Amino acid sequence: MSLRATLDFLLYDWLHAEDLTRRTRFTDHSRETFDAVLDTCERIAREKYAPFNRTVDTEEPRLDGDKVILPQATHDAHRAYAESGMLSAAQDYQEGGMQLPYTIEAAANGFFGLASVSIGSALLTKGNANLLLVHGTEMQKAVFARNELNGRFAGTMCLSEPQAGSSLSDIATRAVPDGPDFENDPLGPRYRLTGNKMWISAGDHELTENIVHLVLAKIPGPDGKLIPGTRGISLFIVPKKMVGTDGQLTGVRNDVALAGLNHKLGWRGTTNTLLNFGEGRFPVPSTGAGQAQAGAVGYLVGRPHEGLRCMFHMMNEARIGVGTAAVVLGLAGYYASLDYAKNRPQGRPLGPAGKDPAQPQVRIIEHADVKRMLLAQKSYCEGALALELYCARLVDEQHTADPAVADDARLLLEVLTPIAKSWPSEWCLEANSLAIQVHGGYGYTRDFPVEQYWRDNRLNMIHEGTHGIQAADLLGRKVLMEDGKGLQLLAGRINATIERATNKPDLAADASALAAALQQVGAATKAAWATGVPGEALANAVPYMQAFGHMVLAWIWLDVALVAAAAPAGAAREGRLRAQRFFFHYELPKIGAWLNVVSARDPTCADMPEESF
Numbered sequence: 115m116s117l118r119a120t121l122d123f124l125l126y127d128w129l130h131a132e133d134l135t136r137r138t139r140f141t142d143h144s145r146e147t148f149d150a151v152l153d154t155c156e157r158i159a160r161e162k163y164a165p166f167n168r169t170v171d172t173e174e175p176r177l178d179g180d181k182v183i184l185p186q187a188t189h190d191a192h193r194a195y196a197e198s199g200m201l202s203a204a205q206d207y208q209e210g211g212m213q214l215p216y217t218i219e220a221a222a223n224g225f226f227g228l229a230s231v232s233i234g235s236a237l238l239t240k241g242n243a244n245l246l247l248v249h250g251t252e253m254q255k256a257v258f259a260r261n262e263l264n265g266r267f268a269g270t271m272c273l274s275e276p277q278a279g280s281s282l283s284d285i286a287t288r289a290v291p292d293g294p295d296f297e298n299d300p301l302g303p304r305y306r307l308t309g310n311k312m313w314i315s316a317g318d319h320e321l322t323e324n325i326v327h328l329v330l331a332k333i334p335g336p337d338g339k340l341i342p343g344t345r346g347i348s349l350f351i352v353p354k355k356m357v358g359t360d361g362q363l364t365g366v367r368n369d370v371a372l373a374g375l376n377h378k379l380g381w382r383g384t385t386n387t388l389l390n391f392g393e394g395r396f397p398v399p400s401t402g403a404g405q406a407q408a409g410a411v412g413y414l415v416g417r418p419h420e421g422l423r424c425m426f427h428m429m430n431e432a433r434i435g436v437g438t439a440a441v442v443l444g445l446a447g448y449y450a451s452l453d454y455a456k457n458r459p460q461g462r463p464l465g466p467a468g469k470d471p472a473q474p475q476v477r478i479i480e481h482a483d484v485k486r487m488l489l490a491q492k493s494y495c496e497g498a499l500a501l502e503l504y505c506a507r508l509v510d511e512q513h514t515a516d517p518a519v520a521d522d523a524r525l526l527l528e529v530l531t532p533i534a535k536s537w538p539s540e541w542c543l544e545a546n547s548l549a550i551q552v553h554g555g556y557g558y559t560r561d562f563p564v565e566q567y568w569r570d571n572r573l574n575m576i577h578e579g580t581h582g583i584q585a586a587d588l589l590g591r592k593v594l595m596e597d598g599k600g601l602q603l604l605a606g607r608i609n610a611t612i613e614r615a616t617n618k619p620d621l622a623a624d625a626s627a628l629a630a631a632l633q634q635v636g637a638a639t640k641a642a643w644a645t646g647v648p649g650e651a652l653a654n655a656v657p658y659m660q661a662f663g664h665m666v667l668a669w670i671w672l673d674v675a676l677v678a679a680a681a682p683a684g685a686a687r688e689g690r691l692r693a694q695r696f697f698f699h700y701e702l703p704k705i706g707a708w709l710n711v712v713s714a715r716d717p718t719c720a721d722m723p724e725e726s727f
Contacts, residue, residue, distance in 0.1 A: 117224060117225065117449075121152065121221050121224065121499075121503075123686070123690075124500050125503065126145065128677045129217065129504070131215065132144070132145050134510060134514075137515075139513075142213065143214070148218050151212075152222050155222040158191075158198055158226075159225035159229035162187075163229035164229035164230060165187075166185070166187035166188075166230060167233075167563070170187065170232045170233055170382065171382050175383075177375065180371075184320070184321070184385070188321070189320075189321060192322075193265075195226070195236060196236075196264075197265070199212060201243075201263050202263035202264070209260065210260070217503060217506040217510050220434070220503065223237075224438060224499070228443075228445060230383070231439050231443055232384055233383055237435045237439075238269055238315060239267075239268045240263075241432050242262060242326060242328055243262040243263050243269060245415075245424060245425070245427045246328075246351070248427055249416045250302075251302055254301065256361065257357055257361045258326050266324070267323060267325065267353075268319070268324075269327075270314050270326070270328065271328045271432075272314050272317075272327050273311070273330050273425065275287065275309065275312055280580060282422065285309075285331070285332065286340065287307060287329065287330070287331040287332065288309060288332060289307045289332065289350060289414075290334065290409075291306075299413065301351075301357075301359065301413045302351065302414050305413070306392060306408075306412070307409060307412045308392035308393075308410070311329065311388070311389045312376075313376065313386060313577070314386065314388070315385070317387030317388075318372045318387050319385050325354040326352075327351070327354065327389070328425070329352045329412060330421050330422070331347070331412070332346040333346065344422050345419060347421040348416075348419055349414070349415040349416060349421030349425055350412030350421075351412060353411075354367070356368055356398065366399070367396040367398075368398055369391065369397060369408060369411070370396070371389070371393055371395045372387055372389060375387060376388065378573065379569050380566070381573050392408050398410075433532075433534065433578050433579065434509075434531065434535070435578075436539065437498070437502050437505075437534040437535045437537070437539065438538075440498070440571055440574040441499045441538045443570055444538065444542025444543070444567075445542075447491065447550075447568070447571075448491040448549060450562065451488065451491065452479075454552060454553055455479035455484050455488060456479050457477065458477060458478050459474075459477050460475055460478050461475060461478065462474075478552070487548040487552050489692065489693060490696065490700070491545040493693040493701070494538075494541040494544065495542050495545050496693060497667045497671050498537060498542055498667070500670045501534060501537070501538070501666065502534055502538070505530055505534045508523045522603055525596065525599055525603055526600060526604060528595065529593065529604055530604070531592075532585070533659070533663045535578060536663065537663035537666070539575045539581075540581065540660070540663075541667075543574065543575065547568060550564050581659070582656060585655035585656040588655070589642060589655045590651070590652050593639055594643075601636075604666075608632055609629075611672050611676070612628055612672070613625075614676055615672050620691075624695070624698045625672065628665070628672055628698075628702070631665045634661070634706065634709050635661060635662055635709065638661070638713045641714075642658065642713070642715060645715070650715045650717070650720075653715065653716070654715070654716060654719070657709070657711055658709070661705035661708035661709045661712070664704060667697065668697060668701075668702045671694040671697050674690060674694065678690040679691060
């Protein structure tokens with residue numbers, strides 16, 4: 115089963131993506147145009163990405179003076195992606211876009227991650243531009259966002275700092291007005307930034323004419339001190355090279371200096387940087403006829419002190435993208451290990467006949483435990499792919515459905531986003547580990563690609579919010595927001611699937627199991643917050659998220675199985691139903707152990723004395 119065949123089933127048979135063409139925004143589209151986009155992306159990924167996945171893993175970015183050198187294959191792949199129109203695929207026609215549903219865009223981008231996640235599909239550039247189209251001024255949209263969407267500029271987001279990591283309230287990058295007339299710059303209120311940012315993906319390269327950094331920084335108060343916490347955070351556009359109001363480069367380099375490259379376990383083809391803002395290496399003239407001075411020039415986005423609110427617009431999109439990257443890396447390992455298992459002879463069947471060395475060896479796919487490992491991979495990855503596409507469909511509902519439906523989609527997406535990011539990054543990584551195991555000792559060598567898939571996927575549990583951050587967000591905020599309405603909406607969707615499945619004899623027992631899981635999660639949510647003490651409730655937030663995620667994936671699989679069961683008999687139908695059965699028999703029962711410590715508000719971890727480690 116190929117990725118394309120799985121996408122076709124999920125998009126058209128399960129999610130009914132063709133129905134979106136009845137919406138005003140998408141009336142120019144049809145299944146034919148959707149398929150043409152999928153065909154184009156599949157072809158580019160096959161020709162420009164897949165053959166060079168090992169190349170970009172071994173030929174890491176390197177410095178030549180102030181320039182980052184990348185393999186020619188990366189340049190060619192980026193050019194092909196930009197020329198395909200996928201950078202602006204979901205944008206309005208007036209933005210040069212196709213007004214493509216985000217559901218189709220997300221599905222099409224899966225081909226690039228499958229072929230070489232390390233080369234990438236400009237996820238941050240699109241997120242950067244999307245943020246500016248919502249929160250930027252008309253000039254900022256014209257000069258920065260539209261030049262990102264047409265491929266001239268690339269984009270980043272600069273949040274973390276060496277001393278702060280994920281604790282954004284502790285960032286120390288400063289922004290001060292650039293002269294008395296700072297508010298009148300046509301590109302936005304002009305500031306000077308000083309500070310350091312760490313872990314900046316695509317932070318420097320020569321793939322595009324310019325790089326647009328979106329930087330979080332704090333504007334000092336009247337006393338000259340930074341406002342503590344997140345209240346003082348503002349958002350700034352900081353271009354690598356200065357730009358005029360016509361969108362053309364002025365020939366002046368901004369005071370943004372590459373301080374070093376991070377050398378990672380995986381994603382080695384993606385430049386990851388430490389950037390210094392305002393260290394004085396590239397002084398820029400002040401507004402008017404002022405003398406060149408230190409400090410990176412930045413233009414305020416939105417209002418002062420509302421930077422985090424603006425940035426989360428980009429981060430939430432990025433989290434769905436991270437989840438999708440984890441899914442397709444898991445699928446890459448699954449496809450590789452399935453092919454290996456079908457062709458690798460080793461061992462003999464269990465029983466008396468298997469003890470006869472004169473008997474021929476069997477292929478390892480004939481061993482029950484290898485089938486277990488393959489079925490686990492299939493259930494994790496195809497289930498997670500369905501979840502990501504479901505979330506992408508919610509994005510389309512949020513923006514194009516009737517107001518009541520759109521608001522439900524917004525709230526449901528809020529609850530599901532931590533799961534869409536975290537669940538695939540944990541369990542599709544486990545799928546990659548199983549792919550190595552299927553290969554045996556060969557899987558641990560560089561002769562086969564599965565070790566690279568595992569290395570690449572290991573990053574996804576960390577970036578765009580670690581597991582712990584996602585778990586605290588889920589249990590500490592998302593299930594409680596708006597008096598628990600989002601959790602109630604999700605429960606309603608799950609119960610609707612249970613009701614349909616209860617009437618199917620082959621699925622009735624699984625429907626009952628899912629109903630029990632939903633009840634367990636609801637009870638654990640109440641028990642965690644029984645005392646109202648956040649420290650007690652959140653001490654076991656990660657086990658809660660693991661159980662919650664397994665419940666969500668079980669729901670997704672049961673819903674998919676209802677459609678699969680009605681399909682014509684064949685290998686694809688049988689495979690989906692077996693994967694659903696595996697998840698219910700082998701995975702769903704795990705939630706009890708996770709929820710036990712949540713419900714008891716078990717203090718074992720929280721109360722562990724530091725010296726006892």
